[in-house]
Amino acid sequence: MAVLALSACKKDPVTPEPVDNTPKDIALDVDAFDVPVEGKALTLTVTAPSRPTVTGLPDWITLKDGTYNNYKITFGLTVVANPAYEERTATLTVTSGSLSKSVSIKQAAAEKPLPPDPVSVDTDLTNPKVSSAAKNVYAFLREQAGSKILSGVQSGGTANNNDRVNEIYKKTGKHPALAGYDYIFLQYSPTPAGWDWVVDYGDISAAKEQWKANGLVSFMWHWNVPNSEADWAKGKAGDFSGYNFYSDKTSFSIGRALQSGTWENDFILQDIEKVAGYLKLLQQEGIPVLWRPLHEAAGNYTLYGSNGAWFWWGRGGAESCKKLWKLLRDKLEGEYGLDNLIWVWTLDATPGAEKDYASWYPGNDQVDIVGVDIYADDTNAKTRQYQAAVNLSGGHKLVTVSECGNIPDPSKCFAGGETWNWFLAWDLESYNLNTDAYWRSLMSSSRVLTREQMPSLK
Numbered sequence: 001m002a003v004l005a006l007s008a009c010k011k012d013p014v015t016p017e018p019v020d021n022t023p024k025d026i027a028l029d030v031d032a033f034d035v036p037v038e039g040k041a042l043t044l045t046v047t048a049p050s051r052p053t054v055t056g057l058p059d060w061i062t063l064k065d066g067t068y069n070n071y072k073i074t075f076g077l078t079v080v081a082n083p084a085y086e087e088r089t090a091t092l093t094v095t096s097g098s099l100s101k102s103v104s105i106k107q108a109a110a111e112k113p114l115p116p117d118p119v120s121v122d123t124d125l126t127n128p129k130v131s132s133a134a135k136n137v138y139a140f141l142r143e144q145a146g147s148k149i150l151s152g153v154q155s156g157g158t159a160n161n162n163d164r165v166n167e168i169y170k171k172t173g174k175h176p177a178l179a180g181y182d183y184i185f186l187q188y189s190p191t192p193a194g195w196d197w198v199v200d201y202g203d204i205s206a207a208k209e210q211w212k213a214n215g216l217v218s219f220m221w222h223w224n225v226p227n228s229e230a231d232w233a234k235g236k237a238g239d240f241s242g243y244n245f246y247s248d249k250t251s252f253s254i255g256r257a258l259q260s261g262t263w264e265n266d267f268i269l270q271d272i273e274k275v276a277g278y279l280k281l282l283q284q285e286g287i288p289v290l291w292r293p294l295h296e297a298a299g300n301y302t303l304y305g306s307n308g309a310w311f312w313w314g315r316g317g318a319e320s321c322k323k324l325w326k327l328l329r330d331k332l333e334g335e336y337g338l339d340n341l342i343w344v345w346t347l348d349a350t351p352g353a354e355k356d357y358a359s360w361y362p363g364n365d366q367v368d369i370v371g372v373d374i375y376a377d378d379t380n381a382k383t384r385q386y387q388a389a390v391n392l393s394g395g396h397k398l399v400t401v402s403e404c405g406n407i408p409d410p411s412k413c414f415a416g417g418e419t420w421n422w423f424l425a426w427d428l429e430s431y432n433l434n435t436d437a438y439w440r441s442l443m444s445s446s447r448v449l450t451r452e453q454m455p456s457l458k
Contacts, residue, residue, distance in 0.1 A: 138368065
C-alpha cells in the first residue's frame, strides 16, 4: 500500500513554454549624429525583428551593409566633406517589416571665406613695359573684382570671327563684354591657294570691332605640331594631316623642342615667330590681349590616359612646361617687342589635381591672371575650383572662369564669396543648361557686365 501511495504522488514532467527572443520593436544605438564639416565615418547598430533597411540617404552620405545576426546589424555610414557654406541635414528611416525608426544627421557648414580684397591683388602687370591700354584693362578688372563679372563667349568656325558674339546679341539684345579667339589653325594661315575653307589670322577685323565697341579681346592657342620632321615638310606643302595638339595624337616631344639644334626646336621657334606677327597686328591697332597659351597644362598631366597629358605641352612634366612658358614670354616680349599681352595661366580643375598645381605654376612674376576651365553638369558656384585658383598665387592674382560649358550662376558665385573676373562660354550649342532664357537672365543681371556697359579703356 505504501508503494502504491508513493507512485500516486509522482507527476509527469512538464515541458516549458518556448522563450521568444525576437525583438518586438526596433532599437538603435544612436538616434542622431552631429558631423563636422570635414566628413566622417559613422556606425549605426540596429536591433530589429527582421533584417532592416535604411532609406532617405542624400547624395552626400553612403551606406555599407553589415551582417544581420541574432537580430542585430551594424551599418557603416560615410559622410563626405561639406564644401558649402550652409549646414545640411538628413533624416534616415530604418525599417523592419511594419516597424520604423528615424535617425537624424546634421553636418556643420564650412566657414565662409572672405573674398580676396582687391588691394591684395598685384597692382601691376608682370611686364614693366606693358602698354597703357593693357594697364587700363587690368586696372578695370581689378576694380570689378568682387562686384561684377564680365560676360564672354569663344568664337567658332575659323576661331577669329564674331559670329557667336552677334548670336548672343540676337538672343538677348546685348553683346558679351569679352570675345575669345584662338590661333588653333595657325598652320593653315594664310590658307594655301585654291582652298574653299579660308583661314587668315592677318584678318583682325573681328577683334578690332570688339575693341572699338569697348569690348575686351582674348586669344588662346591650341598649338598644333607635326609628328615628325617629314610631317613638317608636308605641312609646308599644304598637307597638315600629320599635325595635332592632343598627346594621344602626336609623338612630338616638348623635351626635344626645348633643345637647341633639334628640328622640334626649329619648328616651335618658327611658330612663335609666326604667332608673334599676328599678335603684332593687334598691338599696332592698340588692342590689348588677354593672352592664354599652354592652357590646361596643370592638372591634367596624369589623368587622361597612358600619354600622361591632355595636350603635348603638358606631357613632358612641370619643369618642361614652365620652361616653354618662359620661352614664350622671352620671345614674344623680349625679342618681338610685344607690349599688349596680359598673361593668363589656365588650370584644368579636375578633382584631385589641386595638390600638384603649385609645381606647374610658372610663378607670380610670370603670370598676370589665373584662369580655371570648368565643365560641370550644373550652374552652381564653383567653390573648389575657385579656392584652388586663389591658393595657387596666394591671393596675388585675379581669377577667372577662362572656359566653361554650363555657365556658373554669377549670383551664386558672389554669394559664395567667389570673385571671378569673367566667364567665357565655350560654345552656344553643346551645354543644355545655357538656354536662351538663361542667357537673357545673365545678360540682364546687375552682376554681369555686357559690352554695352563697358567703358572705353583705350
